[in-house]
Amino acid sequence: GQQVMQIPQYQHVQEGEDFTTYCNSSTTLSNIQWYKQRPGGHPVFLIQLVKSGEVKKQKRLTFQFGEAKKNSSLHITATQTTDVGTYFCAVPKHEYNFNKFYFGSGTKLNVKP
């Protein structure tokens, strides 16, 4: 099954600064999902990436899937206090499996106003 490493574990930024979290796999991924979990909340789906080199944007969030489909990143421009939470990547248990996902350990983001 797929294993994924997520870095950094924690990130503290001043409001307005940028933030990036990375998800790295030793094997090729068919797809990758990103979730956000607010403190005390449950994971909420953000996006799914499927194509090599894919870049998707959601307002201040930019998601990238590497050319080799072994890594992915989530970049937040000009963070706000509402961005506080833990960001998880999730990868399928087996290649070409869209039905069963393993979650990374997450990057906890704290934004100081």
Next chain:
Amino acid sequence: EAGVAQSPRYKIIEKRQSVAFWCNPISGHATLYWYQQILGQGPKLLIQFQNNGVVDDSQLPKDRFSAERLKGVDSTLKIQPAKLEDSAVYLCASSSVRARANYGYTFGSGTRLTVV
């Protein structure tokens, strides 16, 4: 559409006691998952149902955990007997083939279990 419903929200039990959690997925979602999330960690998949059949329970500690999804809708997860290390949030999620690519999993609010 209504979200994934879970109950109870919180549960405190003593070790060796039994506990059960309930989940009602989004209507029409054939796939249902139970995840365990220990504080500071990512969710860990315990079991996956497709309709009322188990697809994957490879990470379910079967000596103490059991789950069922009668009639392919609601599901219950049971722990008997509980251990201290079972303290975690138990998350239920559902998805459908059509929804998965655009909406991923939809998680419920979870049940926070504390074993003392």
